Amino acid sequence: MTTRSARARTISRGIRGRLGKVAAIAILALAHGPAEAQTRTLLGTHGWAVYGTDYSHARDRAVPGDSVLLVAPRAAPGEPWSSGATVAIPSEIAAGEPVTMVFWARAARTTRLDIALQGPAPTYARFASTTISLGTRWQRVILRGTAPARFAANSQALSVPLGQARTQVALGPVALLRGAADDKAIARAFAGFHPPEVATDVRIAVEPSVTLAGTLHLPATHGRARVPLVVLIQGHGPNRRGGFPEIVRRLTAHGIAALEYDKRGIGQSTGIYREDVERLTADAAAAVAAMRRRRDIDPRRIALVGHSQGGVIAPAVAAADPRIAGIVMLAGSVGDGLPYLRRAILNQMIVAGRPAAPSATAIDAAITLLQARIDGKDAETIARLRTTVVDRFEAAGFRRPEAEAALAMIDTEETRRATRLRSASDLRALRMPVLAVFASKDPLVVAADEAPEARKALAQNPRGTVVVLEGLSHWFQEGAVTGNQEEVATLGPNAGSPRLVALVGDWLEALLNR
Numbered sequence: 001m002t003t004r005s006a007r008a009r010t011i012s013r014g015i016r017g018r019l020g021k022v023a024a025i026a027i028l029a030l031a032h033g034p035a036e037a038q039t040r041t042l043l044g045t046h047g048w049a050v051y052g053t054d055y056s057h058a059r060d061r062a063v064p065g066d067s068v069l070l071v072a073p074r075a076a077p078g079e080p081w082s083s084g085a086t087v088a089i090p091s092e093i094a095a096g097e098p099v100t101m102v103f104w105a106r107a108a109r110t111t112r113l114d115i116a117l118q119g120p121a122p123t124y125a126r127f128a129s130t131t132i133s134l135g136t137r138w139q140r141v142i143l144r145g146t147a148p149a150r151f152a153a154n155s156q157a158l159s160v161p162l163g164q165a166r167t168q169v170a171l172g173p174v175a176l177l178r179g180a181a182d183d184k185a186i187a188r189a190f191a192g193f194h195p196p197e198v199a200t201d202v203r204i205a206v207e208p209s210v211t212l213a214g215t216l217h218l219p220a221t222h223g224r225a226r227v228p229l230v231v232l233i234q235g236h237g238p239n240r241r242g243g244f245p246e247i248v249r250r251l252t253a254h255g256i257a258a259l260e261y262d263k264r265g266i267g268q269s270t271g272i273y274r275e276d277v278e279r280l281t282a283d284a285a286a287a288v289a290a291m292r293r294r295r296d297i298d299p300r301r302i303a304l305v306g307h308s309q310g311g312v313i314a315p316a317v318a319a320a321d322p323r324i325a326g327i328v329m330l331a332g333s334v335g336d337g338l339p340y341l342r343r344a345i346l347n348q349m350i351v352a353g354r355p356a357a358p359s360a361t362a363i364d365a366a367i368t369l370l371q372a373r374i375d376g377k378d379a380e381t382i383a384r385l386r387t388t389v390v391d392r393f394e395a396a397g398f399r400r401p402e403a404e405a406a407l408a409m410i411d412t413e414e415t416r417r418a419t420r421l422r423s424a425s426d427l428r429a430l431r432m433p434v435l436a437v438f439a440s441k442d443p444l445v446v447a448a449d450e451a452p453e454a455r456k457a458l459a460q461n462p463r464g465t466v467v468v469l470e471g472l473s474h475w476f477q478e479g480a481v482t483g484n485q486e487e488v489a490t491l492g493p494n495a496g497s498p499r500l501v502a503l504v505g506d507w508l509e510a511l512l513n514r
Contacts, residue, residue: 047245048171052083053162054268057199057215062138063104063172064190067199071162071169080114082163087174088492089117089158093151099128100181101143101158102189104172107134111167116159117145120490127156134169142186154492196220197252204261206271206286213268214261214287215241218296219252228301228325228512229291232260233284235308235331236275240267243307246496250505256512259291275414277309277421281316288317288324301325301512305504306332307495308445308474315426315434326433326463326511328504330495331445331474334436334453336422341415342367347446354396362392366410373416386411427457427464434464435507437500439472441483465507469499476500 054072074083093099101117116129128145143158162169175189197217204212219227230251234243241260248258264283265273284304292299304327306314311332318324333344342363349359369385377385386407393403409415427434436454438447447468458464469476473483477491478498488494495501 048085048087048174049242050083050085052078056201058170060138060170060172064193065173065195067173067195068104069171071171073165073167073169074163077166078163080161080163084159084161084163085171086160087158088154089151089156089176090153090492091176091178092153093147093156093178095147095150097147097178098180099145099147100177100186101174102177102186103141103158103174104138105132105134105141105160106136106138106170107165108136108168108170110135111165111169113160113162113165113169115141115143115161117143117156118159119151119156124159138170138172140186144181154496155490194220196249202259202261202290204287204290206264206283210264210271210283211269212261212264212283212287213241214259216291217248217252217258217260219255219257221255224296226296226298227255227257228303229257229259229297230303230305230508230512231284231287231291232258233304233306233310233313234260234263235306235310238266238273239263243494244305245493246498246501247305247504250501251508254505254509254513256508257297259287261287275309276417277313277316278417280309281313284310284313284317285321288321299323303327303508303512305508306330307476308332311436311445312421312423315423315430318432319426319429322432324432326435326508327430328507329434329436329454330476330500330504331438331442332423332436333421333445334424334427334450334457336424338367338371338419340421340424341370341419343449344445345410347449348444349396351443351446358392358396362389362396362398362406365389365392366407369411370416370419373411374419424453424457427454428460430458430461430464432463433511434458434461435504436464436466437476437503438466438468439474439476439483440468440470441472441480442474443483444474467503469497469503472497472500 048069050069050071053074056070058068058070059066060068071085099117110133112131112133114129114131116126118124118126127148128143130143132141158174173190173193177185177189196219198220200216200218202214202216204214206212232244240262244260251258262269263273264271288302291297291302303325304314304317307330311329314327314329314332318327333340335343346360346363350356365388369389372381372385389407390403393406394400398406436458438445438451440447451466451468454466458466471480473480473487475488476495476497477488479491480487
């Protein structure tokens with residue numbers, strides 16, 4: 001149950017930069033008609049995605065909107081694409097259509113960068129590129145190109161590779177201009193621009209040796225009034241901030257702050273990275289406690305949104321803290337202990353096309369092994385049970401190397417810790433509003449099985465709602481065909497489906513802006 005983590009989601013040469021943070025620097029997407037009759041249409045707000053290095057937020061009145069991102073150089077320079085920043089083009093581009101990307105940038109000392117408008121892996125085909133020289137003064141960078149073919153929304157991006165930059169690079173707001181764009185059009189793009197949010201770097205002390213690095217996105221219009229907050233909890237994997245860009249945009253546009261943070265031991269957070277749900281739950285609870293102490297956050301209006309593993313953590317935090325205003329579970333598994341684990345693994349095997357009966361026999365052998373580990377059985381017993389697991393997986397149609405690989409994935413300390421999950425019990429304990437969302441094409445958290453379990457767990461909660469969104473995968477992106485992870489890089493941002501964003505945004509707004 002992963003979200004888009006370092007999880008093969010950092011597309012190393014750059015287009016989506018999924019390892020990185022989707023920064024709070026706004027991108028104005030402006031649609032233009034013919035040059036003589038140009039119009040402006042705000043298509044969406046997106047941000048820089050930074051990958052492969054650290055960054056921080058800052059304010060600078062020298063650029064439109066005052067908000068900038070400071071991207072640190074790598075500790076040791078690598079290939080140009082080993083770190084950098086990207087901005088996805090959020091709309092479809094017609095064949096032969098002129099496109100202009102404009103952004104503000106400067107460097108702590110003079111540096112040269114090759115920038116491009118390019119497509120996704122594996123070719124990263126460019127349709128525009130240039131070399132720029134940045135100095136210590138802000139400059140407006142302009143890159144023009146003409147689409148050689150029709151491009152789908154989010155399939156192309158502005159790419160700024162920084163792997164060989166030996167100095168800090170500052171990035172300001174970005175504008176996309178469609179059609180012919182002259183200097184006057186470019187100037188109009190930034191005239192009077194005010195970003196809808198203010199991003200602030202925060203540090204959250206969890207333990208003496210663990211500090212979480214996060215970004216607090218505050219609505220730009222909040223003034224001195226305390227605002228409601230949503231804490232965003234990511235899924236399985238070594239995830240940095242940046243997994244919910246469209247949800248963050250929707251929340252801040254409607255007066256709700258959002259907090260996201262790097263997992264412990266990942267990005268700029270300290271500590272040791274381990275997929276220990278109990279510790280990750282404590283981290284999320286610490287984030288809530290830290291936000292309650294802030295003068296700009298209303299401590300009575302804090303909600304949680306968790307995706308995948310985060311959808312298991314959110315109800316655990318809320319079960320221990322009845323002051324939480326409400327939770328949203330996105331593809332969060334529902335169950336308790338080994339029975340839950342058995343059901344989840346079996347469903348994934350069946351979805352993958354494995355026959356049900358022999359798959360069930362194989363999973364039963366694996367569960368017996370895990371129970372023996374938990375019970376502290378002797379080495380001889382464990383060895384015998386491990387052999388049985390491999391044999392049962394072979395009987396289910398796995399080749400011997402595949403069966404051994406399956407054993408290696410199941411017989412781990414992380415899996416044994418997962419047997420302590422109690423998400424069904426946590427949900428049953430909740431009396432605050434709950435929205436549980438599943439996706440019909442999810443290959444990991446199977447909606448046909450999990451949604452009924454969620455309804456059972458929430459049966460005594462009149463404020464619990466379960467929704468299954470048709471045609472979406474585990475990552476809640478439009479356009480999924482198979483629902484498998486291989487599609488993720490081509491379908492836009494994680495949790496970016498407009499249907500999902502509207503559902504979650506409307507639900508949270510009704511809950512928190514009362």
